Amino acid sequence: MSKHHPVRRRLDIKNGRVDLTHGAGGRAMGQLIEDIFHAAFDNDWLRAGDDQSAFDVAAGRMVMTTDGYVVSPIFFPGGDIGSLAVNGTINDIAMAGARPLYLSASFIIEEGFPLADLQRVAASMGEASRLAGVPIITGDTKVVERGKADGVFISTAGVGLARVGRPLSSDAARPGDVVLLSGTIGDHGVAVMSKRENLEFETEIVSDSAALHGLVAAIMAVGEGNVRVMRDPTRGGLAATLNELAHRSRIGFSIEEDAIPVRPEVAAACEFLGLDPLNVANEGKLVAIVAPAAAAAVLAAMQVHPLGRGAVAIGRAIADENRFVQMRTSFGGGRIVDWLSGEQLPRIC
Amino acid sequence: MKYVDEYRDGELARGIAASIAREAAPSREYRLMEFCGGHTHAISRYGLEDLLPDNVRMIHGPGCPVCVLPMARVDMAIACARDPRVTLCIYGDLMRVPGSNGASLLRARAEGADIRMVYSTLDAVRIAEARPDREVVFFAVGFETTTPPTALAIRAAETKGLTNFSILCNHVMTPPAMRAILDSGDVESVRVEGFIGPAHVSTVIGTRPYEEFAQRYGKPVVVAGFEPLDVVQAILMLVRQINERRSEVENQYVRAVVEAGNLKAQAVMDEVFERRETFEWRGLGWLKDSALRLKAAYARYDAELRFDLVEAPARDNPACECGAILRGVKKPRDCKVFGTLCTPDTPMGSCMVSPEGACSAHWTYGRFRETAGRERSRLA
Numbered sequence: 001m002s003k004h005h006p007v008r009r010r011l012d013i014k015n016g017r018v019d020l021t022h023g024a025g026g027r028a029m030g031q032l033i034e035d036i037f038h039a040a041f042d043n044d045w046l047r048a049g050d051d052q053s054a055f056d057v058a059a060g061r062m063v064m065t066t067d068g069y070v071v072s073p074i075f076f077p078g079g080d081i082g083s084l085a086v087n088g089t090i091n092d093i094a095m096a097g098a099r100p101l102y103l104s105a106s107f108i109i110e111e112g113f114p115l116a117d118l119q120r121v122a123a124s125m126g127e128a129s130r131l132a133g134v135p136i137i138t139g140d141t142k143v144v145e146r147g148k149a150d151g152v153f154i155s156t157a158g159v160g161l162a163r164v165g166r167p168l169s170s171d172a173a174r175p176g177d178v179v180l181l182s183g184t185i186g187d188h189g190v191a192v193m194s195k196r197e198n199l200e201f202e203t204e205i206v207s208d209s210a211a212l213h214g215l216v217a218a219i220m221a222v223g224e225g226n227v228r229v230m231r232d233p234t235r236g237g238l239a240a241t242l243n244e245l246a247h248r249s250r251i252g253f254s255i256e257e258d259a260i261p262v263r264p265e266v267a268a269a270c271e272f273l274g275l276d277p278l279n280v281a282n283e284g285k286l287v288a289i290v291a292p293a294a295a296a297a298v299l300a301a302m303q304v305h306p307l308g309r310g311a312v313a314i315g316r317a318i319a320d321e322n323r324f325v326q327m328r329t330s331f332g333g334g335r336i337v338d339w340l341s342g343e344q345l346p347r348i349c
Numbered sequence: 350m351k352y353v354d355e356y357r358d359g360e361l362a363r364g365i366a367a368s369i370a371r372e373a374a375p376s377r378e379y380r381l382m383e384f385c386g387g388h389t390h391a392i393s394r395y396g397l398e399d400l401l402p403d404n405v406r407m408i409h410g411p412g413c414p415v416c417v418l419p420m421a422r423v424d425m426a427i428a429c430a431r432d433p434r435v436t437l438c439i440y441g442d443l444m445r446v447p448g449s450n451g452a453s454l455l456r457a458r459a460e461g462a463d464i465r466m467v468y469s470t471l472d473a474v475r476i477a478e479a480r481p482d483r484e485v486v487f488f489a490v491g492f493e494t495t496t497p498p499t500a501l502a503i504r505a506a507e508t509k510g511l512t513n514f515s516i517l518c519n520h521v522m523t524p525p526a527m528r529a530i531l532d533s534g535d536v537e538s539v540r541v542e543g544f545i546g547p548a549h550v551s552t553v554i555g556t557r558p559y560e561e562f563a564q565r566y567g568k569p570v571v572v573a574g575f576e577p578l579d580v581v582q583a584i585l586m587l588v589r590q591i592n593e594r595r596s597e598v599e600n601q602y603v604r605a606v607v608e609a610g611n612l613k614a615q616a617v618m619d620e621v622f623e624r625r626e627t628f629e630w631r632g633l634g635w636l637k638d639s640a641l642r643l644k645a646a647y648a649r650y651d652a653e654l655r656f657d658l659v660e661a662p663a664r665d666n667p668a669c670e671c672g673a674i675l676r677g678v679k680k681p682r683d684c685k686v687f688g689t690l691c692t693p694d695t696p697m698g699s700c701m702v703s704p705e706g707a708c709s710a711h712w713t714y715g716r717f718r719e720t721a722g723r724e725r726s727r728l729a
Contacts, residue, residue, distance in 0.1 A: 199468065267350050274704075324717045331577045332359040332366075333396020335714040341445075341693035 011035050016115040023109070023143025033141055036119050037107075040126035045137035053137040055102060061162035065092040069154040074121065077191045078206030082125035084283060085154040087211045090132050091232045093160035094213035095286065097168045097220050100160040103129065106140040110149040121152060132211040134158075165224060172228040173249035175319040178295035180288040182215060182302055183208070183310035185238050186266040189280035193273065205265050210284030215307045219288060222301045226294030232286050239278040239337045241287055242325045249289075252320025255337070257330045259314040279340045289317060356576030357395070365581045366400040373588050379405045381587050382677055383545040384527060386413030386705025387575040393710035395577035398718070405584065409710075411526050411632060411675040412547060414491040415442045415703035419629040420663040422519050423448040426488050429517055429656055430454060430462040436480065438473035439488040440495075441466040442703045447696055449663045470502035477506065477514035486652045489516045494549040496520045496641065497614040500621040503643070503650050515652040518642050521628065523550050524558045525639035529630075531566050535678045543587040545580065546572035548602055553618075555610025559598045567596045574602040621647055631665070631699060632675030671698035674707050681711040682719055688712060 011031060021028040038046045045053035069085040079087075086103065093100040105125065109118065129136050187208040194203045212232060219227060229249075233241035238260070242253050262270075262277045270277050284307065290298045295313065302308030315327075325337040373379055383389055389409045392398065398407070411417050427448050430437040437454070444455045444466065458464040463483070467473050470487060477485035489499040499516060506514040527544065546559055551572045559570040569590035573583030583601045590597060600606055621644060628640030643651045652658065665671065669691065670684035681687050681700070691697040693709055700706035704713070 264350055268353075271350065271353060322717065326717055329395045330359055331357055331362055331395040331397070331400075333399040333577075334717070335394060335396045336717050338693075338713045 011115060013115045013119055018109050018111060018113045018115060018118060018143055020111055020143055020145070023141060029141065033139075036115070036122050037139060037141070040119070040122035041129060041136045041139075042126065043135045043137065045135065051138075053102075055137070058161055060164060061167065063093050063096045063098040063160040063162050064157065065089060066155070066157045067092060069156070070150070071192060072150060073192070073195050074117065074151050076195050076207055077203075078188075079209040079283070080121055080124050081152065081154055082121035082123075083128040084207075084209050085156050086125050086128035086132065086134070086136070087209050088234070088283060089156040089158040090134055090211040090213055091286075093158045094211075094216040095168070095230045095232055096160070096162060097216060097227065097230065098160035098162045099217070100132070100134045100158055100213050102159050103134055103136045104138045104157045105136050106155040107142070108149050108153040108155070109141065109143050110151055111143055111146040113151055118152065128211065132213065134211070134213075163220060163224065168227060168229050170229050170231070170245055170248035171250075173245055173251055173289040173317045174228065174291070175251055175317050176292050177228055177289045177317040178292055178313050179242070179253060179255060179315045179317065180290055180295065180299055180302065181238070181260065181312055181314050182212075182286045182288075182308045184261040184263050184266065185233070185282055185285065186262060186270060186277035186280035188283040189237070190266045190269045192281075194269065199273075201269065203265055203269060205263065205269065208282055208284035210307055212284065212286050212307060215286065215302065215305045218301045218305045218308070219298055223288070223290055223294050223298040226291040227298065228289045228291065230286050230288045233282050235281050236340060237277070237279040237281055238287065239276070239325070240339055242337065243323075243339045245287075245289060246320075246323040246325055249317070250321075250323065252318045252323055253315055253325045254318045255315030255325065255327045257327050259312055261310050261312060278337055353576070356574065356578045358578060362400060362578055362581050365578070365585050369405060369581070369585050369588055370402045372585070372592060373402050373405050374592065375404065377404065379542060379588055379591060380408060380540050381405070381543050381545060381584060382408040382410045382530070382541045383580070384410035384412040384523065385545070385547045385550070385575075386416065386703060387548055388545055388573070388580055389413070389707055389710050390705045391575050391577050391580050393714035396714070397577060397580060398715070400581065401584065405588065408541060408677040409674070409707035410544075410677060411530070411630070412492065412523065412550075413700070413703050413705040413707075414495070414521070415446055416671065416675055416699045416706045417521065417526070417630045417632060418443075418446065418490060418519060418699060419631045420448055420665055421629060421660045423454075424452070424663050425653075425658045425660055426517055427452050427454060427457050427462075429486055429652060429658055430457050430464050432484070432656060434484045435656070436463045436465060436476060436483045436485045437488055438465050438467045438476060438485060440490065443488060443490060445696060445702050446699050447702075470498045471505060474502050474505045474509070474511070474514060477511050478509060481513055483513060484655075485514050486656075487514070487516045488519070490519045492521055492523050492547070492550050493553045493618075496618050496622065497553060497611075500617045503621050503647055504617065506650060507647075515650045515655050516643070517652040517658070518622075520622065520641040521630065522639055522641070523547055523554070524561070525636050526630065526633060527559075527562055529633045529636050529639075530676055531562070531568065533633075533676060535676055541568065541677060542591055543569040543571070545583045545587070546570045546598070548573060548575045548579070548605070551602065551606045551610070553611050553614045556598050556600050556606060556608050557610075563596045563598045569596045569599070571599045572602050572606055574605065629660075632672035666697050669698035671700045671708070674700050681708040684708070688716065
């Protein structure tokens with residue numbers, strides 16, 4: 001009896017597509033995981049090839065988060081679903097004032113998804129993870145029949161190490177606190193929308209997708225004890241974030257439209273799409289609510305960090321049993337900044 | 350942003366606001382109706398009320414196409430969308446408008462109907478072209494602003510020889526609605542002393558159709574753009590007309606509107622559409638000669654005929670005051686369900702759905718004024 005050593009054929013990345021065998025638990029799946037994911041995320045944990053990864057923990061408080069990514073289109077100016085998943089998960093950990101340590105990633109792939117696109121997504125995740133210094137140490141792959149998903153969905157988890165001292169919490173804002181914003185709003189949402197089917201428009205705008213844990217570390221270094229809460233205003237935009245914080249902290253906010261930075265291209269795109277930049281998603285910005293005494297120092301620390309160069313103070317928390325977010329418009333009148341109802345829909349006239 | 354920022358200049362606005370405050374006689378009230386939802390939205394979005402003296406009162410009019418669409422027509426659209434052959438293309442605002450028994454297009458979509466949001470009528474034509482196996486129906490809604498694009502879509506479908514494209518036509522006209530408000534006999538609405546005339550509608554129909562309101566009804570009309578500075582300036586122009594006992598049609602929106610309107614747009618509308626004998630408006634009831642349908646020559650594009658859609662009587666929720674609000678008789682906060690049972694998340698009436706609706710605008714931007722009284726916001 002001769003020994004069989006089947007020749008392992010290389011994945012045809014250029015023309016190949018994900019098929020159901022890639023999710024069936026057999027050799028094809030092993031090859032997909034190894035050639036695409038392990039190659040892109042490369043680290044000792046993955047090389048060990050186990051179904052889980054072990055790591056040491058320091059004494060203290062751990063932070064954990066989970067997140068799902070279904071962005072459409074998968075590739076957009078300034079990023080893609082992969083880098084977005086890494087940065088977004090890191091940011092959820094970082095907003096607790098914590099140091100992100102490890103990530104997991106689970107892929108639900110639609111049958112027929114091009115291997116080249118999958119490799120591109122994986123490579124961009126690997127790069128984002130290396131850049132942030134936060135490795136992806138475990139993962140999972142599933143393939144579903146055509147039509148049961150839309151290309152690829154990524155589900156992540158992240159763990160981090162909380163700082164000692166008072167944990168940041170969304171119910172901790174107090175009247176008089178200063179609202180700091182790390183830069184321009186609406187870049188991500190408009191960049192994605194510019195590539196949506198039926199909506200395509202020429203624009204120079206790129207997504208602001210970025211991992212913010214470095215900026216958070218700079219903020220905490222000067223603001224520890226005085227930073228009440230931080231949030232990254234993703235879905236629903238700045239408006240949703242401030243409303244959530246107002247509700248959780250039982251306060252109101254008073255902000256100035258003139259103080260909120262919006263790129264002219266973003267303002268123009270929102271203008272013709274009938275959108276309000278306040279409702280448009282960001283993926284590389286944060287809002288910090290800071291006690292008045294430390295606000296100036298925190299703002300200065302933000303402004304020297306590359307991701308906080310455009311940081312500004314946009315208003316204050318106020319006592320308000322209605323928990324309204326009020327804004328003085330550039331025009332001089334007052335208005336509420338409300339949560340958006342449903343999806344942000346274009347106006348018809 | 351060029352050509353936009355100029356019309357949102359707070360400094361200029363404060364100057365005009367000061368003129369309004371100076372010129373408005375303190376002994377009387379000025380009751381002005383902004384006909385268009387676009388103006389309602391601008392007033393709320395920019396907090397213009399904070400710039401006006403207490404005795405200059407803005408009354409929201411019925412010029413919000415989504416708001417005046419009666420429930421029966423929404424039901425027709427839902428019935429059409431439920432036809433498994435149909436792909437219904439709609440403008441996004443319409444998704445959440447309540448139909449009978451809690452139905453909506455959003456819900457119909459969740460139940461499996463093929464409903465697509467489009468930004469342009471031509472997108473609907475493109476979908477019809479790409480999917481010859483589907484019956485593509487465009488849910489055509491709006492005043493004279495959106496009518497010419499619908500007419501162009503019909504012409505495009507004809508040129509391309511499409512046999513799977515049709516429209517469910519709900520286009521309505523502005524002047525009959527203004528007339529209905531003035532004729533309605535509501536004590537409050539007759540007290541409207543002047544109108545801010547539509548912006549986009551007037552780019553199409555011009556300023557002439559408003560002459561009857563100035564001459565026959567003695568109500569000044571100032572056609573104004575949708576930018577906040579346009580609105581403030583139009584208010585000043587109306588206050589001056591009222592003070593000088595003039596009732597004329599004036600054009601504040603000279604950068605876009607000419608007296609005769611857009612003749613090409615009018616021609617394409619006339620070619621494709623004709624007046625319906627009567628049409629139901631939410632809040633205003635059945636109005637003669639107030640809406641359009643396709644001419645006989647284009648009947649093959651009429652979804653009502655194509656799918657035998659019938660308009661079944663439908664009753665608004667009795668607690669909902671949209672009707673009175675659309676006539677300017679009541680304010681959103683006069684409605685018992687405003688902000689309690691009816692919010693933008695759970696709209697009971699159409700005025701809470703469209704961003705141009707009076708209730709939605711008040712809820713989204715202005716409701717803090719209720720708690721502060723007319724004391725203005727904390728910001729002012």
